[in-house]
Amino acid sequence: xxxxxxxxxxxxMASLDxxxxxxxxxxxxxxxxxxWLRCVEFHGLDPSHMQKVNILPWNELCAHRxxxxxxxxxxxxxxxxLYRQIAPAGYVVLLTDADGVTVDYLGDSGSEISLRRxxxxxxxxxxxxxxxxxxxxxxxxxxxxxxxxxxxxxDATHIPLTCSAVPLFDSQGQMKAILxxxxxxxxxxxxxxxxxxxxxxxxxxxxxxxxxEHCHRTDWVLKLSPSSSxxxxxxxxxxxxxxxxxxxxxxxxxxxxxxxxxAIPAPSPHSRSTLLGMSIExxxxxxxxSLPDWLASASGRQGTLERVNSGERLYVTAVQPLRRxxxxxxxxxxxxxxxxxxxxxxxxxxxxxxxxxxxxxSAPLHLVVxxxxxxxxxxxxxxxxxxxxxRAQPFIAVNxxxxxxxxxxxxxxxxxxxxxxxxxxKAKRGLIVEADGGTLFLDEIGDMPLEMxxxxxxxxxxxxxxxxxxxxxxxxxIRVISASHHALDQLVEQGRFRADLFWRLQGARxxxxxxxxxxxxxxxxARLLAGKAELSATARQRLHxxxxxxxxxxxxxxxxxxxxxxxxxxxxxxxxxxxxxxGHAAAGLMQPAPLARSDLPPEAQLLMASLRxxxxxxxxVARQLGISRMTLYxxxxxxxxxxxxxx
Numbered sequence: 001x002x003x004x005x006x007x008x009x010x011x012x013m014a015s016l017d018x019x020x021x022x023x024x025x026x027x028x029x030x031x032x033x034x035x036w037l038r039c040v041e042f043h044g045l046d047p048s049h050m051q052k053v054n055i056l057p058w059n060e061l062c063a064h065r066x067x068x069x070x071x072x073x074x075x076x077x078x079x080x081x082l083y084r085q086i087a088p089a090g091y092v093v094l095l096t097d098a099d100g101v102t103v104d105y106l107g108d109s110g111s112e113i114s115l116r117r118x119x120x121x122x123x124x125x126x127x128x129x130x131x132x133x134x135x136x137x138x139x140x141x142x143x144x145x146x147x148x149x150x151x152x153x154x155d156a157t158h159i160p161l162t163c164s165a166v167p168l169f170d171s172q173g174q175m176k177a178i179l180x181x182x183x184x185x186x187x188x189x190x191x192x193x194x195x196x197x198x199x200x201x202x203x204x205x206x207x208x209x210x211x212x213e214h215c216h217r218t219d220w221v222l223k224l225s226p227s228s229s230x231x232x233x234x235x236x237x238x239x240x241x242x243x244x245x246x247x248x249x250x251x252x253x254x255x256x257x258x259x260x261x262x263a264i265p266a267p268s269p270h271s272r273s274t275l276l277g278m279s280i281e282x283x284x285x286x287x288x289x290s291l292p293d294w295l296a297s298a299s300g301r302q303g304t305l306e307r308v309n310s311g312e313r314l315y316v317t318a319v320q321p322l323r324r325x326x327x328x329x330x331x332x333x334x335x336x337x338x339x340x341x342x343x344x345x346x347x348x349x350x351x352x353x354x355x356x357x358x359x360x361x362s363a364p365l366h367l368v369v370x371x372x373x374x375x376x377x378x379x380x381x382x383x384x385x386x387x388x389x390x391r392a393q394p395f396i397a398v399n400x401x402x403x404x405x406x407x408x409x410x411x412x413x414x415x416x417x418x419x420x421x422x423x424x425x426k427a428k429r430g431l432i433v434e435a436d437g438g439t440l441f442l443d444e445i446g447d448m449p450l451e452m453x454x455x456x457x458x459x460x461x462x463x464x465x466x467x468x469x470x471x472x473x474x475x476x477x478i479r480v481i482s483a484s485h486h487a488l489d490q491l492v493e494q495g496r497f498r499a500d501l502f503w504r505l506q507g508a509r510x511x512x513x514x515x516x517x518x519x520x521x522x523x524x525x526a527r528l529l530a531g532k533a534e535l536s537a538t539a540r541q542r543l544h545x546x547x548x549x550x551x552x553x554x555x556x557x558x559x560x561x562x563x564x565x566x567x568x569x570x571x572x573x574x575x576x577x578x579x580x581x582x583g584h585a586a587a588g589l590m591q592p593a594p595l596a597r598s599d600l601p602p603e604a605q606l607l608m609a610s611l612r613x614x615x616x617x618x619x620x621v622a623r624q625l626g627i628s629r630m631t632l633y634x635x636x637x638x639x640x641x642x643x644x645x646x647x
Contacts, residue, residue: 001050001156004156004159005050005156005157005159006156008151008156008159009047009048009050009156011151012036012047012154012156013047013048015033015036016036016037016040016047029152031138031142031144031146032133032138032148032152035128035132035133035137035138035141035142035154036133036154038128038141039128039132039133039154042129043128043129043132045129045132045154045155047132047154047155047156050155050156050157051155051157052117052119052157053118053119053124053125053126053130053131053157053158054124054125054130055116055119055121055123055124055125056101056123056124056125057123058123058489058492058493060123061101061103061122061123062489064097064099064101064103065103065104065503067097068097068103068176068177070214071176071177071211072095072103072104073365073507074207074210074211074214075095075104075168075177075179075207075210075211076104077210078203078206078207078210079093079095079104079106079179079203079207080106080461081203082179082181082199082200082203083106083461084462085199086181086196086199087106087108089183089196090108090183090184090185091181091182091183091196092105092106092107092108092115092120092181092182092183093105093106093107093179093180093181094120094124094126094136094178094179094180094181094182095177095178095179095180096126096136096177096178096180097176097177097178098140098174098175098176098177098178098270099125099127100125100126100127100128100130100131100136100137100140100178101123101124101125101126101127102120102121102122102123102124102125102126103122103177104122104503105120105121105122105500106461106500107120109454109457109458109498109500111184114184115184118158118160118161118184119131119158120161120182120184122499122500122503126180127140128140128141131155131158132153132154132155132158133148133152133153133154133155134148134153134154134155134158134161134163135147135148135163135164135165135180135182136163136165136178136180138165139165139166139167139178139180140167140175140178140269142269143167143175143268143269144167145164145165145166145167145197145200145201145204146164146165146197147162147163147164147165147190147193147194147196147197148162148163148164148165149162149163149186149190149193150162150186150188150190152190160184160185161182161183161184162182162183162186162193162196163180163181163182163183164180164181164182164193164196164197164200165178165179165180165200166178166179166180166197166200166201166204167204167252167269168204168207168208168211169208169251169252169255169269170211170215170249171211171212171215171216171240171248171249171250171251172249172272172273172276173250173252173255173267173271173272173273173275173276174269174270174271174272174273175269175270176211179200179203179204179207180200181196181199181200205251205253208251208252209235209238209251212238212240212249212250212251213238215240215249216240216248216249217321217322218321218322219240219241219242219248219249219321220240220241220242220243220288220291220318220319220320220321221238221239221240221241221318221319222237222238222239222240222241222291222294222305222316222317222318222319223235223237223238223316223317223318223319224236224237224238224239224254224305224314224315224316225237225314225315226314226315227315228315231315231316231317232317235317236253236254236257237250237251237253237254237257237314238250238251238254239251239254239258239283241280241288241291243288243321244288245279245280245281245287245288246277246278246279246280247275247276247277247278247279247280247283248276249276250273250275255273255275258275258283259274259275261283261307261308261309261310262275262282262283262309281308282308283307283308284305284306284307284308285305285306285307285308286305291318291320292318292320293318294316294317294318295317295318295319295320303315303316303317304316335355335358336354336355336358337358337361337387338387339382339383339384339386339387340354340357340358340383340384340387341354342383343376343379343380343383344520345520345522345523345524345527346519346520346523347513347518347519347520348519349513349517349518350512350513350518350520353510353511353512353513356508356510357380357384357510358387360508361384361387361388361389362388362389363507363508365507365508366460366479366480366481366482366504366505366506366507366508367384367479367480367481367482367505367506367507367508367509367510368481368482368483368484368488368505368506368508368509368510369381369481369482369483369509369510369511369512370483370484370485370487370488370509370510370511370512371483371485371511371512371513371514371551372485372514372549372551373485373550373551373553373627374515374550374551374552374553374554375512375513375514375515375551375552376512376551376552377443377483377512378397378441378443378483379552380510380512381395381397381439381441381481381483382395382397382441384439384481385438385439385441385479385481388439388479390437390438390439390479393435393436393437393438393439394434394435394436394437394438394439395435395438395439395441396431396434396435396438396439396440396441397441397443398411398412398431398440398441398442398443399443399444400442400443400444400445400446400447400448401443401444401447401627401631401634402444402627402628402631405449408448408449408452409452409455409468410428410430410468411430411431412430412431412432412452412455412456413430413432413455413465413466413467413468414427414428414429414430414432414433414465414467414468415427415428415430415467415468415469415470416467416468416469416470427467428467430465430467432459432465432476432478433465433467433474433476435476435478436476436477436478437477437478438478438479439478439479439480439481440478440479440480440481441480441481441482441483442480442481442482442483443483443484444483444484444485444631445482445483445484445488445505446484446485446486446488446491446496446497447631447634450496450497450498453497453498453501454498454501456501457498457500457501457504459476460480460501460504460505461504463475463476463477464476480505482505488502488506489502514548514551515548515551515552515554515555516547516548521543521544522540524552524555525540525543525555525559528555528556528559528560529559529563532563532569533562533563533566533569533570533571534569534570534571535570535571536570536571536572536573538572538573539562539571539572539573539575539576542573542576542580542581543555543558543576543580546580549607549610550610557577558576558577558579558580559571561576561577562575562576562577604635604639604641607635607636607639607641608639608641611636611641618632618633
């Protein structure tokens with residue numbers, strides 16, 4: 001505890017002592033004093049007991065994120081734009097849920113250790129009952145936008161921070177989240193944060209309005225403003241009406257305006273609005289039948305609406321409801337775009353994933369594709385690209401595990417002539433720039449070095465790339481599809497993958513089933529053989545019994561081998577590779593289960609089964625899995641798998 005913290009604790013304790021005379025001159029904000037009182041009287045906090053912000057474990061953070069998933073997707077663009085505005089001044093951006101848990105975060109990766117120590121990270125709990133007076137917690141308690149600056153904080157741990165927070169309300173009047181901008185250091189005067197708070201208010205309103213429009217696409221919406229210049233582009237007030245002319249929702253500014261108009265006491269920030277269900281006639285001198293008169297396309301003139309009680313007129317534009325399209329399930333491959341339909345022979349599990357992918361083709365989201373080695377992740381990525389509106393632009397595939405760590409930076413980001421030893425005399429466009437306008441497929445992204453993860457995060461956040469040795473970034477427009485046979489969320493827990501990059505990449509998740517779980521094996525066999533040969537009944541039975549640890553890649557290799565060595569055009573059991581027919585092939589059959597160490601994760605057990613089936617022939621397994629021998633050795637080392645021929 002340093003001297004400043006001791007003095008702060010003494011100030012807080014003195015200000016809360018009923019025998020104390022007056023309130024310190026530099027703490028005249030009643031909102032702060034009321035919060036300090038709540039901390040002691042309601043939350044039972046002790047100002048002399050300093051404690052760091054509690055950070056939730058990964059699984060609990062995921063639960064908080066999932067409950068706010070749709071809102072987070074809508075807010076993502078606004079948060080990114082806000083961060084671009086304030087990052088040069090040393091601020092970070094936090095989005096918390098209504099419990100004060102940080103669910104999204106953008107900050108300087110170079111200050112990661114200091115930010116984590118201060119609690120400015122995903123999973124941090126900033127509610128007032130846990131962290132004391134702070135911007136997030138006090139905004140949650142009061143429902144008001146505010147700045148908590150340095151010594152305003154209750155807990156002396158947080159007095160270096162300056163934080164400005166703005167509540168985000170849903171269209172039902174309930175607090176949905178908190179938008180916070182914070183900095184580790186700042187000038188001493190609290191007035192230095194006025195602009196920061198105003199910027200946060202501006203982006204909070206944009207996020208609120210975007211969420212409102214998302215929720216009320218099938219309702220009549222009135223956009224209202226005192227200014228004719230802003231009613232179309234940036235309206236102050238948004239109000240939604242259902243088909244019967246009753247209030248279905250509103251933005252927070254409209255709620256405050258109407259509550260004042262009707263002299264309705266403001267409810268708790270966590271309660272539903274009392275305006276919901278009111279008729280339009282009670283609010284304005286108009287009716288639901290007149291709303292088409294205010295459509296922007298109906299006439300060139302701008303209309304005004306008169307408020308019933310005050311008579312004040314507001315400029316108005318109406319937005320008519322979208323017709324709700326009939327929800328038609330994509331039940332068969334015929335409903336899918338041709339590139340996606342070509343991936344499945346009707347397996348229900350895969351079909352479900354492809355149907356989900358079809359709905360995401362036009363969404364501005366990055367994708368993570370999960371599945372075992374060889375199950376067709378790159379085939380899926382190419383098909384998704386060919387089915388999307390980016391099909392005319394490049395598809396660039398990068399295997400992050402196959403590029404040497406010393407070269408991956410220049411390969412991905414490009415470099416200028418002579419920018420490093422061995423760079424050469426000519427500039428090189430990086431693979432990210434090569435993918436501009438199209439799709440960048442990052443295979444085995446779990447093997448990307450942490451320092452490269454930081455650079456990739458900046459590319460996704462800022463939509464620009466800085467080549468090695470360059471001082472001017474290059475703008476890029478890419479969709480990233482990432483793939484890994486690892487569970488990336490587990491890598492995050494282990495500290496081997498950045499959490500902020502994980503959430504940037506995982507706009508949506510597609511999981512491809514392993515071959516042993518698919519019901520369309522015969523369709524796959526026919527497609528891969530393409531008429532070159534036919535299978536005998538016993539050979540087909542053996543293929544159905546095999547567990548296929550190498551998945552589609554192993555199946556294709558086995559069929560191509562059998563078609564090449566068979567007599568005539570009929571494949572018998574003896575024509576299949578030894579891994580399927582030899583005495584050691586039992587390790588690859590469905591019954592009994594493959595030998596495996598129970599202490600290994602599933603992907604490691606599959607790797608062990610492949611090695612045993614190939615009699616520990618590393619080259620054969622590497623070819624079967626489609627990876628280099630060095631990658632195979634790295635995976636064996638990672639899981640502690642030792643070849644018996646070396647022991």
